[in-house]
Amino acid sequence: MSISPRVSLSTSSVYPGSTASGFEMAARLGYDGVEVMVGIDDVSADVTAIKALSSFHEIPVVSVHAPCLLVTQRVWGSDPWGKLRRSAEMAHEVGAAMIVVHPPFRWQREYARGFVDGVRDLEHEYDIAFGVENMYPWRTGKREFQAYAPGWNPLDETYDHVTVDLSHTSTAGQDPLALVHDLGDRLAHVHIADGSGSVKDEHLIPGRGNQPCAEFLALIGTSNFSGEVVVEINTRKAKDQNERERDLVEALDFTRRHLSS
Template identity: 60%
Template sequence: MNRIGLSTSSVYPESSAHAFAHAARLGYDAVEVMVGIDALSQQTAAIQQLSEHHGIAVCSIHAPCLLFTQRVWGSEPWGKLERSAEMAAAVGAEVVVVHPPFRWQREYAAGFVDGIAALEESTGIAFAVENMYPWRASQRHGVEMYLPSRDPSAQPFANATVDLSHAAIAGDDPVAMAERLGPRLRHVHLTDGTLSAKDEHLVPGRGTVGAAAFLQHLARTGFDGEVVVEINTRRCSSVEERASDLLESLEFAREHLGVAAS
């Protein structure tokens, strides 16, 4: 059965420590650590201690490749991915989630496909390249900001991540993307969105991308990777409201994947 994990980014502005606590209390199977500005997320020993303390596994590490984490673990992109793989191996995770390079990272982008394959071979860790989206100020105009492509199904990556909020903002059909990827689909960021110009990361079921149909497709086709809830709860007015959104997301995943509570 699929494990259902919780991304530490889903509890921001609470810390990684709070994410582990929420995950354990609500019944999640695992945690994905978003390496970012939270100091704990950058410390392998701290993540190991949190995992052991709460009795919950780390299923994946999200490399620090967001725009606002460009200086986390230095500025050299390959070094950041190597450190992500080291953390993954140390905490027992098999997957590192990585975004494609920004278009201004031309040297990094030129060697990205081959470099990811080489890292997977040398580390034994799956680098699941995530789908992204055009940047736009309105619904009509967008600029492609990622190289070699925002769509991992268009490149020969061995492993990929499908993020439903990213698919929504791009106007992509996530089921069609999953079909193109086939067994290369290793990882899922469960969330939701609309055709808004913003990357919304809604609670699944509250948007229009078809999150339920996507999960049902995964169940029908025997997907055996990780499903990680990655939602935006920054506007929640209380810890209780945040926990309610996290629980709703977990129950949505269980219902449409046909997974019983553990």
Template identity: 60%
Template sequence: MPAAKVALSTASVYPESTAAAFEIASRLGFDGVEVMVWTDPVSQDVEALRRLADAYGVPILAVHAPCLLITQRVWSTDPWTKLQRARSAAERLGATTVVVHPPFRWQRAYARDFVSGIWRMAEETDVRFAVENMFPWRYRDREMMAYAPGWDPTDEDYRHFTIDLSHTATSRTDTLAMVDRMGDRLGHVHIADGQGSGKDEHLVPGRGDQPCAELLQQLSANRFGGHVVVEVNTRRAMSAAERETDLTEALEFTRRHLLRGESCDSSPGGRAARP
């Protein structure tokens, strides 16, 4: 087993429930889960999540704050209240990380104070607020900048980052160059894949064109101290068995390349070192 823990995002089992994600994570041998807080009432209920973690013996390693368009009314319509509740949930559940997206451009007051506000909240807790890289929205030949201050969090001064390899594919970003810019502030990884289309694909790692294997080996060689979370799209699976086949493949791919990295020397330049 690699030193870095490999968790299952509860979003990876959609349209199955949050509760189903805990059962699947336990049976397939994941080290924990990242809870995507969304419209499923269980994902919003700290006590229900605690009972699931205890029942299946699967710790909650991270909480993904409700930052999606479909979750704008989850845990309040005020974005700072959402983050405060995410921090409280993480503290009560023993999670080390809150994953947060940059604001939408139309959230003007929130966007204006986001960088300083994230720093302020981070200084009030041991929980990491890891800001995730996003992407421009595209339709045919048009591109919309939907996030502010921007979709690339390395343009700003944050204490911790989340790298998502489906998002680097969608934004057509050089993934390893972004990881270099994040440096020792890289605190969390969403492992997935993509082919650079206009869609956020979240393919099983190894099925797209992202440097998933290289990144995992690099992280492990540099003794990465965060968590690696499998966040893939299985909604097109024709059966529960097909979904679990995809998740098993993703887990095995991730662990295999983390283990390969442990046998390598640390790469020059301190890429993706321990946060």
């Protein structure tokens, strides 16, 4: 009988709450682990503080999300390869087995040119997986802009490890079930969320959008998937802490229920 994957919480799911509150809520609400989103506050980039939070709350760090968002461009310096090296060093220090990274922005031309081979080289150098995340075209009205290079679709590249995010499949108009089949054993990590097909990256609670979240979870729950499932939702519109916690519990319950269905 297969064992369902662990369900962990991204610290970005409690924003504008702190990294520390992410650890506290993950442990108290019954999550299996934490993914650290580096850059949401100073603590998230402090290896000593992350180790202390993990130890205090007795909850493991399962993955590190490298600081590659627009809003984290200056975290750990401006060199994108330096950011990935710092992420690998943090992962080793805290015991995480996965680093989540976005493909480069198109204006990062030199970084983008060597990205596919460079990520593979880092995996060998640090003996750790870099799960390159599926992204999406940027859209404004009827216009579409390709913001990522070498591209937003991981199927077009030869990455050894891929992170699939269901909010991103929604924005891209991509079928996440087909993505699982097409990636095969390259699927290494999951961000579970939902979306309504908006041009915005919504990160809705799974089950509240139009993505086949239940079917996706059932599919990987009965496959040979051995990676982590991380809840990465947007709770910024929660009117208070109680509502935010209810959202996090709903996401956890939905994910566990359908992984084991």
